[in-house]
Amino acid sequence: MNRNVSNKRSETKRAAILIGAQKVFSEKGFLNVTMQDIIDACGISRGGIYLYFHTTDDIFFATITQRSVRQFDDIRKAVINEPLFDDLLSDYLSEHKSRLINHIQGAPSLLRAMYEYSFTHHDARDTSLKQKQMNATKATVRSILDLGVKQHKITNHNTKTLADSFMLLIEGMSIMALTGTLKEQQIDDQFQMFMHQLT
Numbered sequence: 364m365n366r367n368v369s370n371k372r373s374e375t376k377r378a379a380i381l382i383g384a385q386k387v388f389s390e391k392g393f394l395n396v397t398m399q400d401i402i403d404a405c406g407i408s409r410g411g412i413y414l415y416f417h418t419t420d421d422i423f424f425a426t427i428t429q430r431s432v433r434q435f436d437d438i439r440k441a442v443i444n445e446p447l448f449d450d451l452l453s454d455y456l457s458e459h460k461s462r463l464i465n466h467i468q469g470a471p472s473l474l475r476a477m478y479e480y481s482f483t484h485h486d487a488r489d490t491s492l493k494q495k496q497m498n499a500t501k502a503t504v505r506s507i508l509d510l511g512v513k514q515h516k517i518t519n520h521n522t523k524t525l526a527d528s529f530m531l532l533i534e535g536m537s538i539m540a541l542t543g544t545l546k547e548q549q550i551d552d553q554f555q556m557f558m559h560q561l562t
Contacts (some may be wrong), residue, residue: 373415376407376411376415377415377425379405379407380401380405380407380412380415380416380422381422381425381426381429383401383404383405383406384401384404384405384422384423384426385426385430385473386404386471387400387401387404388423388426388473388476389471389472389473389476390471391476392475392476392479393419393423393475393476393477393479393480393483394479394483396419396423396476397419398412398418398419401419401422420480420484423476423480424488424489424492426473427473427477427480427492427496428492430473438451438455438503438506438507439503439506442506442507442510445510445513447514448507448510448511448514448516448517449516451507451510452507452511455507456554459533459554460547460550460551460554463536463537463540463545463550464540464547464550466537466540466541466545467540467543467545467546467547474537474540474541475541478538478541481493497530500530501526501527501530504525504526504529504530505522505523505525505526508522508525508526508561509522511561516561517561517562518561518562519560519561519562525560525561528557528560529557532553532557536549536550536553
């Protein structure tokens with residue numbers, strides 16, 4: 364068999380495992396997932412899955428790594444095209460609000476799994492991934508805010524601190540959403556307070 368065809372099949376099978384695994388992690392969190400859960404979701408044999416991954420930890424790490432590479436692609440592309448800052452920020456906040464409301468309502472999401480994994484995994488590989496994710500998120504927020512400065516919509520030019528503030532705000536509300544204690548009005552109020560920091 365041609366090596367390129369074999370590699371393509373291998374990549375396709377690996378991608379299918381990650382898609383199935385993401386669904387399982389979204390529904391069950393991280394701590395409650397077994398290899399058998401993922402095998403069942405993917406319709407793959409036990410031997411077949413072990414050709415690609417040895418543990419649920421390996422599968423989750425690959426799932427999150429793949430997700431974090433693509434997560435902010437649309438926003439980054441939008442910023443490059445320099446849309447109106449007010450529209451871009453409004454869309455970005457609306458996206459976060461929808462995500463938070465979905466968490467409140469118990470919709471399947473990787474968020475719980477990500478926190479469970481983060482609280483239980485501290486080796487160098489995991490720490491590096493967490494830092495990369497945090498840096499990518501901050502860079503995305505900062506690029507939006509820098510666009511606001513460029514378009515004279517933001518008078519507070521300390522976009523690094525503003526991005527940090529937004530990150531902390533989102534993380535706090537995400538935890539509250541998972542525990543079921545966050546209300547929609549609180550999301551609106553917090554976003555309004557953040558907007559006041561921009562001027």
